[in-house]
Amino acid sequence: MKKLLFFCVLITTFVTSCTTPHYYTSPLNNTSQYYHSIPLCSDSVKSATYINGIVTLGSAESGLDNVYAFNGNISRSHNFKFIQAYYGIGLTVGDYIIQKLSSTTITIPPTDNFFGAYGFNGGINFVMPFGNKGSEWRIAGIETSIQNEFGNYLKFRRSNVDSKTIESNNWTKTVGGYSEIVWKLKDGYQFGYKLSCGESLVSNNYGVHDIPVYLLNTFHFTRENVTAFLQINAGTYAEGIQLGINYRICKKKRSIN
Secondary structure, three states, rough: OOHHHHHHHHHHHHHHOOOOOEEEOOOOOOOOOOOOOOOOOOOOOOOOEEEEEEEEEEEEOOEEEEEEEEEEEEEEEOOOEOEEEEEEEEEEEEEEOOOOEEEEEEEEEOOOEEEEEEEEEEEEEEEEEOOOOOOEEEEEEEEEEEEEEEEEEHHHHHHOOOOOOOOOOOOEEEEEEEEEEEEHHHOOEEEEEEEEEEEEOOOOOOOHHHOOOOEEEEEEEEOOOOOHHHHHHHEEEEEEEEEEEEEEEOOOOOOOO
């Protein structure tokens, strides 16, 4: 009898410990580090301005909630021989769809929640050219994002303080590192891969093991002034993909009469 009682307690403890609480965090934790183009060291253009557009398709809470967003931003990139840098500002608008949650302590109905944010992105890296076609390895870099969130989803998080983990701060601040390799192909085409990882600088609402981290895999292809990219995002309680276009603004050439 004692063995049976011990076994039941053990099973109950195991099941309880495996119950995953619901977390309502910022939708920007692993989606605000967008890909930004930088001219190659072998390019004649050493500084450039880009207009960028990104579509985000993602989910949170192991697929329980859905996230859809669009970001538009303008950025500036520089190439200083061994060092490259970019910075820019942008606006994000999106929809966070909350699925119904029922538990012994709280019940939340399904809702669509608008969210938006405006903010800054920037990064800097060391670069090393290789090959005879102008390819390069951006060996190591640091990037950051600072976003000021607004909208219904932020209000929802601030009104549900009884949930397990709520990030009620409107500021989302991320910092991370990256490495990128860019191959220059025939006729000036480029293909590249970028690996990024980092974390959000969050408030004390999070536990030690709940700090949002992100891992990004980015594949990009450039033809003349246009760069298209696919970014696969994975992070704490969130995952998704981002599809984007970076368009380099070129100065008009002066005609000689």
